[in-house]
Amino acid sequence: MKIEMAKSYGFCFGVKRAIKIAESAGEAATIGELIHNAEEINRLKQNFGVKTLEGVSEIKDEQKLIIRTHGIQKDDLQRLKAQNKELIDATCPFVTKPQQIVEKMSAEGYDIVIFGDKNHPEVKGVKSYAKGRVYVVLEPAELLQIKLGTRVALVSQTTKKIESFTKIADFLMQRARELRIFNTICNATLENQEAVKSLSQKADVMI
Ligand code: SF4
Structure with missing residues (x-):
């Protein structure tokens, strides 16, 4: 059997960037899933203490928040900025x-x-x-x-x-x-x- 790999595959630039950001953030919470990859999200949780919140409504006493690669809505962002939380933006450029x-x-x-x-x-x-x-x-x-x-x-x-x-x-x-x-x-x-x-x-x- 001949096995051939696609010429282009794997994590894209935005996802690699978000993973690096999350790894260096350490104990933090992402608003929504950081990326579409359950395995990687689990790895970040196990190894770096990065947990995933469903959305803005789930935020309680978390102080360090990461914005996922897909971004969030403008009014949510403004509300978070007003709350004095540490915001780390992993939105893909x-x-x-x-x-x-x-x-x-x-x-x-x-x-x-x-x-x-x-x-x-x-x-x-x-x-x-x-x-x-x-x-x-x-x-x-x-x-x-x-x-x-x-x-x-x-x-x-x-x-x-x-x-x-x-x-x-x-x-x-x-x-x-x-x-x-x-x-x-x-x-x-x-x-x-x-x-x-x-x-x-x-x-x-x-x-
Ligand atoms: S927009 Fe960013 S995160 Fe989405 S596929 Fe492109 S590089 Fe990846």
Whole structure:
């Protein structure tokens, strides 16, 4: 049997960075799971005393808090800052980017469209930075019912596929007078997706 590894796999830059931050933080609590990997979260707990809270509502007397790679919602962040807790930000810079774009573009009066899953913590966080109208969609069809303004800014959840993002952009291009497209899809995801695509074309079985 021939076993071939994908050209790109494993922890991405943002996850490696968050793990390093958590390891050096020591006895601390993360707000939500630091990363999507139960084994690694367990290792951080066992070896470094990093515990995981479900969310902001679970915080009690913890003094040192780590913000997970997907970030948190803006009002939660502001509440925590006001509480005099030590805050360690492990938000991936590729997630901070769409948060900043949404904040800036909505302040300039653009309607915001986020291509992503509305229940995903990253998307909830990014959405919370909008000051005006903001819509989260997965399909162009979802935009049919929405009356958008003349100026629209589009961002994507970092882990989405570029092909689907392009479809949303294409749809909006035909409707908005001014459309600002920010490709906020993360390269790490793209590279892994490409590696999976190419390996799947030649493998009989993929694990
Ligand atoms: S945005 Fe990209 S680099 Fe950052 S945590 Fe997500 S997949 Fe990793």
